[in-house]
Amino acid sequence: MRSLRGVCGALAAAVAVTVLAGCGISVPTDPRGTLDRITGGELRAGVSPSDGLAVATxxxxxxxxxxxxxxxxxxxxxxxxxxxxxxVGSEEDLVDLLERGELDLAIGGMTDATPWSERVSVTRGYPDLPGADGRRVVVFVPLGENAMQSAVETYLDREVK
Structure with missing residues (x-):
């Protein structure tokens, strides 16, 4: 019975991808168009100062x-x-700005254990970022901006060693 469910689930996923591809919809997408807007334009970034990671004066x-x-x-x-x-702002201020669409991403000492994950999207944790000292540091992006999050994670996966 389990293998039949697995086959049905895989078949349903394949059908969904095929239907979406036929409609001209690319996955992942950004409902607000964040990635398209920043490319060749302005990236509005928020920062919450954090020892070893980010300084703001x-x-x-x-x-x-x-x-x-x-x-x-x-x-x-x-x-x-x-x-x-x-x-520059506190984590709470930056989360508010992300929710209102006034920022495209936010950084600081936030980790994958963040309490903000119900209000913003959170990238994978990156313990190898310079200054992270083993903490699984994340980047916040607006909820639903999946293409933006994918682009940030792809960049960090490639550049952070």
Missing amino acids: GVGEDAEVSGPLPSVIEEFGADREATVTWT
Whole structure:
């Protein structure tokens, strides 16, 4: 009985993919078009300062952001031909901005044990990020922006060793 369920499940998945492909829908998608908008445009990134990962001095448009994690995001932006603009805030403030569509991603000392996973999408954890010290550091993206999350994870998988 179990093997029949497995075969039926695989068949249903194959049919769904075929139907979606026939409709011209690509998977993963971004309902808000985040990945398409940032490519060749502006990547709106939020940062919550965290020892060893991200440093921010100043506030608003005058804020200066540095550290290993912002550097990785700057490189991701360059890979997408996007200019990165930074917003500095607490994790809660950044989550609110992601929910309102005012940020495209957020970084800081957040890990895969984050309590924010019901309000934002969370990438896989990356313990090998410079400054992570073995913590499984994640990047937040808006809920449902699956193409954006996939692009961030693909970049981190390739670049973080």
